[in-house]
Amino acid sequence: MTVPGASTASAPSGPPSAETPCSRPPGRPRDTRASHAITEAALRQLADVGYANLSMESVAGEAGVSRATVYRRFRDKADLVTAAIAANGGGDLPDTPSADPKGDLVSYLEEFDERFAESCLEVLGALVGAREEPHALALHRDRVISPRNAYARSLLEEAQRRGELSPQADLELALQMVAGSVFYRRVSGADSSPGWAKRAVHAIWESMGPLSSRRP
Amino acid sequence: MTVPGASTASAPSGPPSAETPCSRPPGRPRDTRASHAITEAALRQLADVGYANLSMESVAGEAGVSRATVYRRFRDKADLVTAAIAANGGGDLPDTPSADPKGDLVSYLEEFDERFAESCLEVLGALVGAREEPHALALHRDRVISPRNAYARSLLEEAQRRGELSPQADLELALQMVAGSVFYRRVSGADSSPGWAKRAVHAIWESMGPLSSRRP
Amino acid sequence: MTVPGASTASAPSGPPSAETPCSRPPGRPRDTRASHAITEAALRQLADVGYANLSMESVAGEAGVSRATVYRRFRDKADLVTAAIAANGGGDLPDTPSADPKGDLVSYLEEFDERFAESCLEVLGALVGAREEPHALALHRDRVISPRNAYARSLLEEAQRRGELSPQADLELALQMVAGSVFYRRVSGADSSPGWAKRAVHAIWESMGPLSSRRP
Amino acid sequence: MTVPGASTASAPSGPPSAETPCSRPPGRPRDTRASHAITEAALRQLADVGYANLSMESVAGEAGVSRATVYRRFRDKADLVTAAIAANGGGDLPDTPSADPKGDLVSYLEEFDERFAESCLEVLGALVGAREEPHALALHRDRVISPRNAYARSLLEEAQRRGELSPQADLELALQMVAGSVFYRRVSGADSSPGWAKRAVHAIWESMGPLSSRRP
DNA sequence: AACTAATCGAGACGGTACGTCCTGTCTTTGA
DNA sequence: TCAAAGACAGGACGTACCGTCTCGATTAGTT
Numbered sequence: 001m002t003v004p005g006a007s008t009a010s011a012p013s014g015p016p017s018a019e020t021p022c023s024r025p026p027g028r029p030r031d032t033r034a035s036h037a038i039t040e041a042a043l044r045q046l047a048d049v050g051y052a053n054l055s056m057e058s059v060a061g062e063a064g065v066s067r068a069t070v071y072r073r074f075r076d077k078a079d080l081v082t083a084a085i086a087a088n089g090g091g092d093l094p095d096t097p098s099a100d101p102k103g104d105l106v107s108y109l110e111e112f113d114e115r116f117a118e119s120c121l122e123v124l125g126a127l128v129g130a131r132e133e134p135h136a137l138a139l140h141r142d143r144v145i146s147p148r149n150a151y152a153r154s155l156l157e158e159a160q161r162r163g164e165l166s167p168q169a170d171l172e173l174a175l176q177m178v179a180g181s182v183f184y185r186r187v188s189g190a191d192s193s194p195g196w197a198k199r200a201v202h203a204i205w206e207s208m209g210p211l212s213s214r215r216p
Numbered sequence: 217m218t219v220p221g222a223s224t225a226s227a228p229s230g231p232p233s234a235e236t237p238c239s240r241p242p243g244r245p246r247d248t249r250a251s252h253a254i255t256e257a258a259l260r261q262l263a264d265v266g267y268a269n270l271s272m273e274s275v276a277g278e279a280g281v282s283r284a285t286v287y288r289r290f291r292d293k294a295d296l297v298t299a300a301i302a303a304n305g306g307g308d309l310p311d312t313p314s315a316d317p318k319g320d321l322v323s324y325l326e327e328f329d330e331r332f333a334e335s336c337l338e339v340l341g342a343l344v345g346a347r348e349e350p351h352a353l354a355l356h357r358d359r360v361i362s363p364r365n366a367y368a369r370s371l372l373e374e375a376q377r378r379g380e381l382s383p384q385a386d387l388e389l390a391l392q393m394v395a396g397s398v399f400y401r402r403v404s405g406a407d408s409s410p411g412w413a414k415r416a417v418h419a420i421w422e423s424m425g426p427l428s429s430r431r432p
Numbered sequence: 433m434t435v436p437g438a439s440t441a442s443a444p445s446g447p448p449s450a451e452t453p454c455s456r457p458p459g460r461p462r463d464t465r466a467s468h469a470i471t472e473a474a475l476r477q478l479a480d481v482g483y484a485n486l487s488m489e490s491v492a493g494e495a496g497v498s499r500a501t502v503y504r505r506f507r508d509k510a511d512l513v514t515a516a517i518a519a520n521g522g523g524d525l526p527d528t529p530s531a532d533p534k535g536d537l538v539s540y541l542e543e544f545d546e547r548f549a550e551s552c553l554e555v556l557g558a559l560v561g562a563r564e565e566p567h568a569l570a571l572h573r574d575r576v577i578s579p580r581n582a583y584a585r586s587l588l589e590e591a592q593r594r595g596e597l598s599p600q601a602d603l604e605l606a607l608q609m610v611a612g613s614v615f616y617r618r619v620s621g622a623d624s625s626p627g628w629a630k631r632a633v634h635a636i637w638e639s640m641g642p643l644s645s646r647r648p
Numbered sequence: 649m650t651v652p653g654a655s656t657a658s659a660p661s662g663p664p665s666a667e668t669p670c671s672r673p674p675g676r677p678r679d680t681r682a683s684h685a686i687t688e689a690a691l692r693q694l695a696d697v698g699y700a701n702l703s704m705e706s707v708a709g710e711a712g713v714s715r716a717t718v719y720r721r722f723r724d725k726a727d728l729v730t731a732a733i734a735a736n737g738g739g740d741l742p743d744t745p746s747a748d749p750k751g752d753l754v755s756y757l758e759e760f761d762e763r764f765a766e767s768c769l770e771v772l773g774a775l776v777g778a779r780e781e782p783h784a785l786a787l788h789r790d791r792v793i794s795p796r797n798a799y800a801r802s803l804l805e806e807a808q809r810r811g812e813l814s815p816q817a818d819l820e821l822a823l824q825m826v827a828g829s830v831f832y833r834r835v836s837g838a839d840s841s842p843g844w845a846k847r848a849v850h851a852i853w854e855s856m857g858p859l860s861s862r863r864p
Numbered sequence: 865a866a867c868t869a870a871t872c873g874a875g876a877c878g879g880t881a882c883g884t885c886c887t888g889t890c891t892t893t894g895a
Numbered sequence: 896t897c898a899a900a901g902a903c904a905g906g907a908c909g910t911a912c913c914g915t916c917t918c919g920a921t922t923a924g925t926t
Contacts, residue, residue, distance in 0.1 A: 482778060485778065
């Protein structure tokens with residue numbers, strides 16, 4: 001609120017983000033270990049009991065921390081979970097240009113399916129459902145969805161640049177279809193036959209390859 | 217819908233013993249108008265305030281009914297919402313074989329996007345989240361997802377039969393991609409450019425058409 | 433209500449009380465066996481689970497009868513219990529003049545302590561508590577308390593007549609003290625040392641005997 | 649009553665570990681005003697509408713407090729009422745030895761009759777009725793009955809010491825008879841003729857006086 | 865033999881209270 | 896300042912009764 005250190009960060013007075021050289025804010029600094037413990041506990045609970053059954057109390061308890069300490073860092077359950085996914089859940093997207101866009105896309109999909117799809121679905125469900133507070137939804141998109149979206153899209157663009165996909169290919173659509181198939185499997189409860197990711201990506205390459213629209 | 221006996225048989229009140237096809241179950245029959253009012257109120261609230269903010273009390277109130285009357289029909293909030301979507305939300309899937317599978321698939325996608333995608337996402341999020349009670353999730357899949365899934369699949373099969381899709385085409389994958397793209401748009405917050413459904417279906421036709429794998 | 437047969441009895445159209453010779457009311461007569469089963473079940477439950485935990489449903493169930501059948505006979509839980517105690521619980525007060533008032537009073541107290549004190553206390557507690565419906569309280573007093581009161585009093589009067597108690601003795605007070613001691617033991621949780629009844633009655637005889645006020 | 653720490657310690661919130669006699673327990677202390685308001689509201693409602701019709705909600709409402717705040721202090725309706733009677737209902741038993749045991753006993757009876765008999769009867773009825781949870785009954789006896797019992801008994805003992813009652817007098821019986829008469833009047837609905845308490849006590853003095861058993 | 869009128873079983877209905885749980889805010893003491 | 900502990904208002908949950916009601920199916924006596 002009245003924090004000097006600006007910070008685009010999550011919620012009530014995010015951590016002073018280290019790189020700002022200004023003199024530290026007065027008073028006792030926040031316990032970094034607590035912060036970690038909290039997000040980790042949140043992730044564990046999210047996986048174990050699900051978003052709805054995750055309670056601030058139990059997260060605080062599992063983190064060995066008082067409830068107030070959680071609320072000082074995260075304004076909301078939504079904020080907490082969102083931030084936890086973003087922070088401890090995956091900061092590991094390569095940003096060097098890919099040498100094998102198609103293969104990388106496949107790997108990316110598989111990893112996403114395994115690590116994010118489930119919790120993303122429930123968190124998103126909850127956030128979409130919470131009318132009158134779109135901030136958390138926006139936050140989650142910013143923190144979790146967008147980066148991955150951008151990464152996947154960059155792979156598609158690279159493929160286009162290399163001529164594997166037609167210059168007219170609708171990459172947005174491609175992205176939606178291939179990423180959506182991950183979600184839909186969760187939605188419908190279909191079990192993933194091995195190689196699903198490869199086949200999905202292949203289908204896109206087939207339909208959006210350089211010759212796709214020139215068939216007789 | 218307006219059938220008096222043989223109700224949707226959600227949770228409490230098992231089916232009337234099957235072998236007596238006609239004789240009404242003993243006791244005072246349920247008030248059909250109340251049943252309607254309840255599911256309709258549930259749907260309205262689901263659309264208005266979302267799954268999380270929907271309360272049994274307010275549904276009962278809006279339906280002009282006591283809370284007990286709701287719980288007599290639906291064991292749960294999950295059960296209520298699930299059944300409401302299934303019942304009053306859409307009993308309108310054509311079951312005659314399609315004359316134009318591709319066009320029908322497009323229309324179906326558009327209708328689904330408009331009428332179900334949002335609430336389905338939040339309901340599914342909530343249900344997937346509710347570990348330790350998969351019954352509601354299974355129910356929702358049975359009541360809402362599966363029928364539509366089957367319908368869409370039948371369109372794809374018809375297309376295959378007509379030779380629009382290759383006999384080797386992976387229809388399951390096709391379904392996942394095209395239906396998933398609907399969800400993913402909600403997930404990522406992307407706004408739908410007009411014609412998205414047509415383009416998505418077209419992409420599948422492109423990649424799984426009869427000649428798709430014989431290209432040079 | 434619209435019953436011809438008058439009947440001072442309990443509640444909604446009591447049984448036609450047999451001795452009225454008028455032609456039986458039309459329609460199916462009440463099942464006498466059910467009536468018995470109900471009051472007996474009520475008594476059992478009263479003893480087993482107490483007044484508060486006794487439910488109309490469980491009484492009906494134990495009696496092998498539907499709930500409506502209970503409510504047709506008794507307007508109320510209070511009415512049911514009250515009537516049950518009065519009916520099946522004790523119609524066995526001797527009305528011949530006593531040959532040994534003191535001894536009979538002792539026996540009476542012991543029997544009352546054993547068979548009525550407990551349930552009487554809770555029923556009375558509930559009925560006294562139920563402001564705005566004194567009918568049940570009055571009923572219970574009429575049906576259960578008053579007859580026993582009168583009996584005990586008649587014993588005291590007989591004792592007075594025989595000269596065992598002074599003509600000036602305050603029999604009302606005597607009754608209250610000796611009967612009250614039964615209740616108070618339940619209230620305070622004191623366990624009854626054997627001979628309590630004898631000692632209590634003896635104390636009254638001591639204090640209200642023919643010579644009691646003439647002591648030096 | 650107005651003691652800040654060391655509360656009546658009804659149910660939740662165990663005593664502050666006894667061995668630290670002073671240091672306040674951690675966390676925000678309970679709102680003393682709320683505590684008062686609650687017990688007072690409970691007493692008022694107990695008097696007004698009776699035990700059965702007293703609801704936690706209405707007590708909370710009348711106390712200007714949320715329901716949770718009531719449940720934080722009292723685990724139960726029984727616990728609440730019991731504690732309310734014990735706390736705000738009477739902390740006014742003299743503990744100095746009496747100079748006039750007989751007169752004091754009379755006054756005590758009259759006060760008890762007026763202030764406690766009614767609610768005691770219904771509360772006790774309810775508690776005795778609630779099998780399978782004797783804790784509340786025990787509590788009520790500890791908090792309300794026992795202290796008064798002890799007081800009355802001390803008066804009797806003082807009288808014995810002074811020679812007004814015989815050394816062999818059965819004080820327990822005396823207590824039961826004189827206190828019981830208070831209850832029995834409520835039970836039987838008899839209205840108290842003035843002087844009842846004096847007459848009851850007098851009867852005991854008569855029968856248990858120093859000469860009572862030596863009469864010819 | 866049909867009609868009438870009450871009973872019976874079964875269960876729906878409105879209403880009310882219960883006790884539990886969780887959220888997000890607040891008020892303490894102590895570090 | 897932060898941290899730990901916990902009180903607080905508010906509100907939903909699902910359960911359990913109560914007393915009333917509406918059904919169809921019985922079961923008598925009456926016409």
